Amino acid sequence: MPEKKTDTLQTAIDQALQADRPRLAKYLSVETVAAKHLGIAETVSVIEQAFQDLGAVVTVWRDIPGSNPFVFATLPAGPNGNADKTLLFYNHYDVQPAEPLEEWDSAPFQLTEKDGRYVARGASDDKGELMVRLSAVKALQQTGGLPCNLKFVLEGEEEIGSPHIQPMTEKHAADLAADAIIWETGGKDADENFQVTCGVKGIVSFNVTTKSAESDLHSSLATFVDNAVWRLVQGLATLRGAKGEVLVDGLNEGVKPLTPTEQAAINDLPFNEAATRQNFGLKLPLLSDKPAEALVNRPSITINGISGGYEGDGLKTVLPKEARAQLDCRLVPGQDPRHVAELVQQQLNRNGFSDLHVSYNQGEPAFRSDLTDDFVQTAVATAHEVYGDAVKLVPNAGGSGPQAPFAEAVGAPIVSIGSTWAGSGAHAPNENVRVKDYAQATRYTARVLQNFSQK
Numbered sequence: 001m002p003e004k005k006t007d008t009l010q011t012a013i014d015q016a017l018q019a020d021r022p023r024l025a026k027y028l029s030v031e032t033v034a035a036k037h038l039g040i041a042e043t044v045s046v047i048e049q050a051f052q053d054l055g056a057v058v059t060v061w062r063d064i065p066g067s068n069p070f071v072f073a074t075l076p077a078g079p080n081g082n083a084d085k086t087l088l089f090y091n092h093y094d095v096q097p098a099e100p101l102e103e104w105d106s107a108p109f110q111l112t113e114k115d116g117r118y119v120a121r122g123a124s125d126d127k128g129e130l131m132v133r134l135s136a137v138k139a140l141q142q143t144g145g146l147p148c149n150l151k152f153v154l155e156g157e158e159e160i161g162s163p164h165i166q167p168m169t170e171k172h173a174a175d176l177a178a179d180a181i182i183w184e185t186g187g188k189d190a191d192e193n194f195q196v197t198c199g200v201k202g203i204v205s206f207n208v209t210t211k212s213a214e215s216d217l218h219s220s221l222a223t224f225v226d227n228a229v230w231r232l233v234q235g236l237a238t239l240r241g242a243k244g245e246v247l248v249d250g251l252n253e254g255v256k257p258l259t260p261t262e263q264a265a266i267n268d269l270p271f272n273e274a275a276t277r278q279n280f281g282l283k284l285p286l287l288s289d290k291p292a293e294a295l296v297n298r299p300s301i302t303i304n305g306i307s308g309g310y311e312g313d314g315l316k317t318v319l320p321k322e323a324r325a326q327l328d329c330r331l332v333p334g335q336d337p338r339h340v341a342e343l344v345q346q347q348l349n350r351n352g353f354s355d356l357h358v359s360y361n362q363g364e365p366a367f368r369s370d371l372t373d374d375f376v377q378t379a380v381a382t383a384h385e386v387y388g389d390a391v392k393l394v395p396n397a398g399g400s401g402p403q404a405p406f407a408e409a410v411g412a413p414i415v416s417i418g419s420t421w422a423g424s425g426a427h428a429p430n431e432n433v434r435v436k437d438y439a440q441a442t443r444y445t446a447r448v449l450q451n452f453s454q455k
């Protein structure tokens, strides 16, 4: 029998995970819900203490007006480390509200270990993930020191749309300077592939409203008087084709074609149509015959909700005077959220619907790292080392996040690598992370730092 090589890093990781469990429990015990202004100060002090225990220099930034504090921590490379390399971690300390409480099998703000899972609000998104990273730091410190300089920045408003990220990254660009950024979230997909995700899609949310008269009218007049709800549905119907195509001229201006590396990565992404249909209870045909590619690189337009007129009990034969809808477009790299909202208005005008008014709500551009970047390649190679063959390179997530302001301020590649799995239930009741994945992600994080520092 061959002698098993002693893995001192693994021993240190096992010890760190054991020692750090009370801290994980404490962090998860605070109800840090930004939407309700709950637990912010208490959470910030838990994080400050956690960083101080690791010997970090911690600063709490309270200089962005109206924002919850940002926590910023730095740790220098150890004596044998590469002091020329700096890695920045982004995490958030706020969580989604726990409601509906009756659907939880255990108290949401209490760490419960059950069936090989850590269950609590924030166990995966995103408190558990920070704790994975801190345990990796501790293990590295105990096995020869940190391989590079580390920076951590934590925001407390991610779950309410990161409204102050842009001013923060602009003001603190010099503090955030780094050679690479490790983002929050990431982990294993439904087929247990570990994903290295290199960006996010963008989004723009806008309202479309129209008014057809000063008051609601008798519907007998519909023989010669048009109404707002018909105008709205007819106008919106011109914006999307039968297969989900966004029919807005100029939409793809500035969008670069996929590089061969991006196309190859997309071609390698799995998509299980039967499982998707079953999981979502889908009743309509799919809008794309390449759903995995569409999720990464196809813009969409969605009516999130529509209202107008009367739809209550009984009947009311009314000619509605006004109607409104809320829409979003998911965007790919190269598309500007505000410009897309303007293009929608211009298209409605061209289509004969200038009585429909588009008003911009909120937006975030997409971001995608260069997949051929050294750091992306290091993250992938290290994933193969830790997770074996089951590794997928995802050019960007289907969801959004404030990566673009970071990329602009720091000018570094961004990857999302984490500890979640397909059943983590982020934002849902019984949110969890598998204990096995938590430990594996700790090792992966430590090994990424080591391999990154050697380059």
Ligand SMILES: [Zn+2]
Pocket (backbone or CB within 6 Å): 092, 125, 126, 158, 184, 185
């Ligand atoms: Zn998150």
